[in-house]
Amino acid sequence: MTPYLFLDRDATLIRDTVYPRDPAAVELLPGAADAVGDLARRGFTVAVVSNQSGVARGFITPDEAAAVDARFVELFAVASGVTLACWYCFHGPADGCDCRKPKPGLLLQAARHFGQPIGPRSVTVGDKPSDLDAGRAAGCGLTVLFEGDWPAVHARIRERLA
Numbered sequence: 001m002t003p004y005l006f007l008d009r010d011a012t013l014i015r016d017t018v019y020p021r022d023p024a025a026v027e028l029l030p031g032a033a034d035a036v037g038d039l040a041r042r043g044f045t046v047a048v049v050s051n052q053s054g055v056a057r058g059f060i061t062p063d064e065a066a067a068v069d070a071r072f073v074e075l076f077a078v079a080s081g082v083t084l085a086c087w088y089c090f091h092g093p094a095d096g097c098d099c100r101k102p103k104p105g106l107l108l109q110a111a112r113h114f115g116q117p118i119g120p121r122s123v124t125v126g127d128k129p130s131d132l133d134a135g136r137a138a139g140c141g142l143t144v145l146f147e148g149d150w151p152a153v154h155a156r157i158r159e160r161l162a
């Protein structure tokens with residue numbers, strides 16, 4: 001069973017612009033592509049799981065969200081060699097959905113897509129406690145708070161694998 005690497009997007013893989021709606025503003029954070037590319041080549045199944053409540057709040061249109069996603073996936077693929085699969089929650093906090101983190105729904109959707117359960121060697125990385133809560137609720141054995149240092153996150157996950 002291959003472990004999953006679940007990744008938050010905004011302020012974890014790309015610079016946070018708050019309700020991102022402009023594809024031209026997408027900028028990868030330093031070290032993210034190298035770290036994720038290496039972990040993917042070491043056997044992690046990588047899935048991006050991201051709350052985008054700007055859609056429910058009316059700050060972002062679905063088309064804008066799709067354009068930002070496309071630009072992000074393209075930039076990340078060029079930089080890392082990995083074509084990311086992404087799951088988004090477009091609901092707002094009042095919608096009562098089961099996919100908005102800290103709920104684990106997005107991670108479970110990804111696991112259904114890949115057809116494998118989320119084993120204890122799976123990892124979640126994000127910049128907010130709600131990212132890590134979602135990872136724990138989904139069954140990840142390691143959750144790592146991203147504090148701006150991708151080489152440190154990478155080392156922590158490599159150590160866990162050893």
Ligand SMILES: [Mg+2]
Binds near residue numbers: 128
């Ligand atoms: Mg974030």
Ligand SMILES: [Zn+2]
Binds near residue numbers: 090099
């Ligand atoms: Zn949702």
